[in-house]
Amino acid sequence: xxxxxxxxxxAYDNWVAGxxxxxxxxxxxxxSIWGENMDAxxxxxxLSPQVIxxxxxxxxxxxxxxxxxxxxxxxxxxxxxxxxxxxxxxxxSNGYVLSTSVINxxxxxxxxxxxxxxxxxxxxGVAGTGLPPGVGPTKVKxxxxxxxxxxxxxxxxxxxxxxxxxxxxxxxxNAAPSATSWYKVxxxxxxxxxxxxxxxxxxxxxYALNTNGDIWTWGFRTIITTASSQNFATxxxxxxLSSGSRIKMIGATASSAEANVTYYALATxxxxxxxGDNNQRQLGLWNASTTPTLxxxxxTYAAGTLxxxxxxxxxxxxxxxxxxxxxxxxxxxINVINSNGILYNWGYNRRGMLGRPNKQPSTPNSPDxxxxxxxxxxxxxxxxxxxxxxxxxxxxxxxxxxxxxxTTMAVRPCETKLIYAGHQIHGSMGNNDVxxxxxxxxxxxxxxxxxxxxxxxxxxxxxxxxxxxxxxxGSTFTVNSSPAGxxxxxxxxxxxxxxxxxxxxxxxxxxxxxxxCGSPDTFILYQKDFGNLTFPYPxxxxxxxxxxxxxxGPNVTGIPNSDCSIQPTxxxxxxxxxxxxxxxxxxxxxxxxxxxxxxxxNVTINGSGAQKPVYWALWYDVNGDGDFxxxxxxxxxxxxxxxxxxxxxxxxxxxxxxxxxPANTIAAIRIVATASLTTFTxxxxxxxxxxxxxxxxxxxxxxxxxxxxxxxxxxxxxxxxSYTKTxxxxxxxxxxxxxxxxxxxxxxxxxxxxxxxxxxxKNVSLIPTANLVAGMLVYEIDASCVKLFNGTxxxxxxxxxxxIAINP
Numbered sequence: 001x002x003x004x005x006x007x008x009x010x011a012y013d014n015w016v017a018g019x020x021x022x023x024x025x026x027x028x029x030x031x032s033i034w035g036e037n038m039d040a041x042x043x044x045x046x047l048s049p050q051v052i053x054x055x056x057x058x059x060x061x062x063x064x065x066x067x068x069x070x071x072x073x074x075x076x077x078x079x080x081x082x083x084x085x086x087x088x089x090x091x092x093s094n095g096y097v098l099s100t101s102v103i104n105x106x107x108x109x110x111x112x113x114x115x116x117x118x119x120x121x122x123x124x125g126v127a128g129t130g131l132p133p134g135v136g137p138t139k140v141k142x143x144x145x146x147x148x149x150x151x152x153x154x155x156x157x158x159x160x161x162x163x164x165x166x167x168x169x170x171x172x173x174n175a176a177p178s179a180t181s182w183y184k185v186x187x188x189x190x191x192x193x194x195x196x197x198x199x200x201x202x203x204x205x206x207y208a209l210n211t212n213g214d215i216w217t218w219g220f221r222t223i224i225t226t227a228s229s230q231n232f233a234t235x236x237x238x239x240x241l242s243s244g245s246r247i248k249m250i251g252a253t254a255s256s257a258e259a260n261v262t263y264y265a266l267a268t269x270x271x272x273x274x275x276g277d278n279n280q281r282q283l284g285l286w287n288a289s290t291t292p293t294l295x296x297x298x299x300t301y302a303a304g305t306l307x308x309x310x311x312x313x314x315x316x317x318x319x320x321x322x323x324x325x326x327x328x329x330x331x332x333x334i335n336v337i338n339s340n341g342i343l344y345n346w347g348y349n350r351r352g353m354l355g356r357p358n359k360q361p362s363t364p365n366s367p368d369x370x371x372x373x374x375x376x377x378x379x380x381x382x383x384x385x386x387x388x389x390x391x392x393x394x395x396x397x398x399x400x401x402x403x404x405x406x407t408t409m410a411v412r413p414c415e416t417k418l419i420y421a422g423h424q425i426h427g428s429m430g431n432n433d434v435x436x437x438x439x440x441x442x443x444x445x446x447x448x449x450x451x452x453x454x455x456x457x458x459x460x461x462x463x464x465x466x467x468x469x470x471x472x473x474g475s476t477f478t479v480n481s482s483p484a485g486x487x488x489x490x491x492x493x494x495x496x497x498x499x500x501x502x503x504x505x506x507x508x509x510x511x512x513x514x515x516x517c518g519s520p521d522t523f524i525l526y527q528k529d530f531g532n533l534t535f536p537y538p539x540x541x542x543x544x545x546x547x548x549x550x551x552x553g554p555n556v557t558g559i560p561n562s563d564c565s566i567q568p569t570x571x572x573x574x575x576x577x578x579x580x581x582x583x584x585x586x587x588x589x590x591x592x593x594x595x596x597x598x599x600x601x602n603v604t605i606n607g608s609g610a611q612k613p614v615y616w617a618l619w620y621d622v623n624g625d626g627d628f629x630x631x632x633x634x635x636x637x638x639x640x641x642x643x644x645x646x647x648x649x650x651x652x653x654x655x656x657x658x659x660x661x662p663a664n665t666i667a668a669i670r671i672v673a674t675a676s677l678t679t680f681t682x683x684x685x686x687x688x689x690x691x692x693x694x695x696x697x698x699x700x701x702x703x704x705x706x707x708x709x710x711x712x713x714x715x716x717x718x719x720x721x722s723y724t725k726t727x728x729x730x731x732x733x734x735x736x737x738x739x740x741x742x743x744x745x746x747x748x749x750x751x752x753x754x755x756x757x758x759x760x761x762k763n764v765s766l767i768p769t770a771n772l773v774a775g776m777l778v779y780e781i782d783a784s785c786v787k788l789f790n791g792t793x794x795x796x797x798x799x800x801x802x803x804i805a806i807n808p
Contacts, residue, residue: 007209007248007268008197012142014455017404018069019320020428021087024049025455027523031064034450036426037073037087042106047427047434049450052077057108060084063689065137070097070145070319071203072405080137080689082129083111085120097145099164099179122162123181126683132160132182134627136687139538147203147257147321156536157195159185159208159233166220167231169206174231185218185233193233202254203321205261208233213246221254221261223276223292239265239273239296251316255280255332255348257323260292262316262332270310270339274299280348281370282332284308288367299373301344308373310339313401317347320405335408341397343410346373351406352440353422355392376421376442392419392442400454404428410442413483416451419444462513462523471509471527476502479511486515491522494546503527507546531697532587533668536626538687540672540695548609550675551694552616554645554765554794573793574696575618575671576602578649578784583701590666590699595659602649602783605673607642614646615639616673617680617688622655624667628686632657635682644765647782658702667700724748758786764794 014025021035032049033056039046040057050056052064062081069075072095074087085098088106103109103120111120111130122130129137135154142153148165160182163169167177171185171193185193185208195210205219216233217224224236238247249266260277267273273296274283281288284299298307315335322330333347333354345354349369352358355376358369375394401410407422407429420429420443425436429443430450465478478500479488488498489512494505503509509525528541529551552574578600580591593599605614617637619628628635632655640646658665670686674693720743727739729750739748749756760779761767764787767778774791785796 007213007246008211010198010249011455012198012200012249013066013068013144015400015402015409016068016145016319017402017407017409018075018145019072019405020407020423020426021069021073021075022402022404022407022409022428022430023052023067023069023075024452025067026051027453027455029455031067031077032452033067033069033075034430035069035073035428037106038075038427040086040108042086042088042108045426045434047430047432049430049452057084057086059108059110061110062137066140066143068143068145068319070150071095071147072320074098074145076143076145076150078137078140078143081110082126082131082137085109085111095147096164097147097150098162101180102162102164121180123178125182128681128683132184134629135160136538136685138687138689142198144199144201144206144318146201146319147323149201149203149206151199151201151206153196153199153208157197157211159193159196159199159206161185161206166204168218168220168229169204171206171218171231171233187216187233187235189232198250200250200318201252202261202318204254204257205252207250207252207261207263209247209250214238215247215250215265217263219261221257221259223260223263223294226294236263237296239267239271239275241267242269242271245269245271249314251314251318251334252276253282253316253318253332253334253347254321254330255282256330257321259330259332264314264316264334265296266311266314270308270312272299272308272311272314272336273297277332280332281372282334282347284334284346284373286372288370299346301373303372308336308338308344311336312339313337315401315403317353317403317405329405331405333403335401335403335410337398337401341399341413342375342394343396343398343401344373344375345403345408346371349440351423352438353404353407355408355421355442356440358438358440408442411452411454416453417444418450418452462521464525471503471525472529473503473505473527476500477525479513481513481515483515486513488513493525505546506544506549508543529694531670531695533670533697537621537668537670538685540670540686540688540690542672542674542690542693542695544694545675545692548607548612548675549692550605550607550612550614550642550673552671552673552696553604553606554763573795574604574673574694575669575698576604576783576796578602585669585698585700587666587699590701592701593654595654595656595702597654598651599654600649600651601636602647603638603671604645604647605640605642606645607675611641611643612675613639613677614642614673614675614693615678615680616648616671617678617684619670619682619686620652621668621670622658623661624665628670629683633682635680637680645763645782654702661702665702667702669698669700671696671698720744730754764789 016023021038023033025031031052033052034046034049036045054060062079064079066078074097077084086108109120112125139155140152141155144151149163149169152160161170162182164179167174170183172183173189187193196208198209201207204221208216215236217236218230218233220229222230245267247265248268251264252261254261259279262276262282265273275296277292279290286303300307317331317333331348331350335345337343349356356371377393399411399413410419421439462479462481465480491510491512493507493509495501495503495509512520512522514520527544529544530541577591580593583589583591585591620634621628622632672695674690676691724739724742724745727748742748758777758779763782764780772789776789780787787794787796
């Protein structure tokens with residue numbers, strides 16, 4: 001986590017600590033959860049980390065994509081099937097993320113489930129998912145939860161907000177605000193906030209970073225040049241950045257809804273800046289003044305000296321904002337890790353959460369509990385003695401840290417045990433302890449402290465050089481591991497080499513890395529197939545199995561073709577249109593079709609290993625506007641058990657509306673197949689990430705002639721090299737000089753009423769692989785075409801054409 005320097009790819013929420021509950025993303029991609037009100041009833045506690053699945057939460061469906069905790073203790077979980085919630089805001093002010101008008105119970109519940117009366121319902125949320133209009137589960141880049149607010153940043157750079165309390169948080173100009181609706185954030189009336197890569201904030205204020213490095217804020221307690229509220233996203237002045245540097249990470253904290261917000265901005269060169277309220281010394285300026293700072297300044301390691309120029313990671317207390325300053329529940333504080341791996345923190349030490357002495361634990365907002373930047377030292381352990389290896393001091397290094405409402409949690413290099421400071425209650429520490437205790441020193445127990453492998457913060461970490469996230473056959477990749485200096489071994493999968501590695505075939509690749517941490521660490525690289533449609537179409541993918549796999553099309557090699565997203569190809573063979581006017585469905589030569597034409601669509605599924613059902617879906621973007629959900633857009637789905645190539649054919653009619661489209665409109669078809677039981681719908685918009693399958697995309701053109709010219713090269717002139725010596729004829733007697741007058745032939749065939757019939761076969765997959773020869777020709781009955789084997793795969797012989805651009 002601390003090594004990432006790309007603002008577009010920082011995963012802020014692999015670890016989220018709320019008030020007394022937490023979630024993590026594990027290194028295997030699953031998520032775990034623990035703490036107060038986190039069991040399935042929403043009123044009981046999970047005393048140790050539990051994987052978020054249908055065993056922990058009966059009724060959960062889909063694959064978990066995101067998880068967060070906000071408010072007092074309310075968790076929001078996003079799966080491929082939509083949003084779920086569990087937990088309660090209790091009696092605390094600002095304790096809820098979602099309004100009680102959206103959900104009025106604490107039990108694990110799906111938002112906008114297709115049942116009535118609705119148990120949990122967002123007014124304009126998508127049916128079945130609860131997400132904002134037009135946003136599919138896999139389009140969610142970031143999901144930020146805090147008191148009163150849930151903010152979603154999409155992969156397209158939009159920000160959607162639902163707020164239970166403050167209308168300004170919705171960022172839409174305060175027009176017809178509702179606590180039960182999503183609102184798209186805008187810069188002004190009718191002008192959307194766009195190109196956002198991260199949205200953070202507090203229970204009163206939101207704060208966003210865009211792809212250009214600009215920062216925006218809106219909400220109830222904003223500070224720009226003055227303390228005020230902002231109904232629209234307002235651009236903030238940038239900190240005094242060094243030349244060539246930009247903001248890589250943002251965060252905010254607030255002591256309560258009665259106080260102003262404090263902003264943090266971390267630059268790519270390590271410089272940390274703060275702006276805003278200082279009522280709990282959260283600016284890190286060694287200044288006891290409670291007057292907000294309206295210009296960006298740098299926190300310092302000591303009073304008046306040593307600005308923080310080497311920070312790698314920040315974790316402000318951002319997921320809970322108290323409704324009142326007087327109750328002392330709010331904590332404006334922050335933990336940071338610098339380039340040396342040393343942890344510093346400052347702000348309000350509520351219940352000992354910073355691991356600093358709690359001088360006045362019973363006095364809310366006591367200045368004695370407010371701290372300037374320093375290293376937390378000393379620790380409490382199960383065996384407290386001078387030789388204890390878990391003692392913490394000024395040279396202790398850290399892999400990751402997360403600041404919660406009453407807690408700080410951290411992990412160290414080469415360790416997976418959680419270290420904890422602050423309020424232990426109702427399982428907040430995850431150590432099976434139900435006692436109510438404050439720890440103002442970092443606490444560790446050999447026996448009960450949970451062992452966590454947090455994605456991006458495990459004892460051993462791995463990153464692929466160059467930001468590569470996908471792997472396909474023929475690609476090469478290099479792994480950067482920490483701690484460095486270890487050895488690699490491909491323990492399974494189709495890859496060769498020893499860093500760099502080369503992918504040699506389909507399927508997952510398992511690599512074992514042995515480092516100075518001792519025990520070998522195993523990580524998995526998932527090979528995927530992608531379509532080749534580009535933005536604004538969603539990107540779909542499917543993992544590729546090395547065996548017992550399924551795919552689209554004949555593909556005699558017995559494994560799916562891999563269209564890697566970093567090497568997209570324009571070849572696909574799982575779909576055909578029998579009676580298109582012309583074309584091949586590629587981006588270079590789209591199929592040409594006419595309005596009101598009846599077409600026959602042919603989908604072919606395939607598989608290896610044991611026969612099994614293959615679930616497929618087809619989306620057709622008729623008007624070519626970049627999505628598959630318009631009224632005229634088409635959707636089909638089905639399933640078949642594969643037994644070699646298995647075709648399915650059905651008819652559709654091109655709507656009249658295509659005659660009104662602009663000239664040269666290019667429409668698109670997406671087809672997916674998977675071995676996993678999947679409920680496909682039109683509203684999924686082709687936005688799917690599947691297991692064991694394939695994705696293929698095709699192109700259609702309406703604005704060409706209804707006939708095509710043949711495409712040919714002019715013949716080469718000159719004298720023949722030879723003449724044909726052998727002829728076969730059904731006629732009585734040969735014409736004068738035939739076949740010796742036919743130039744450059746080996747054999748000539750002649751008839752007036754008979755055809756030449758080549759080998760007919762039901763399906764080319766019936767021909768043993770060992771018998772295949774490049775140039776082999778057959779007529780395939782299943783595909784109704786003459787096919788040629790090109791040495792790699794079978795292809796139908798089709799007429800090329802030169803389209804003539806006219807309206808249909």
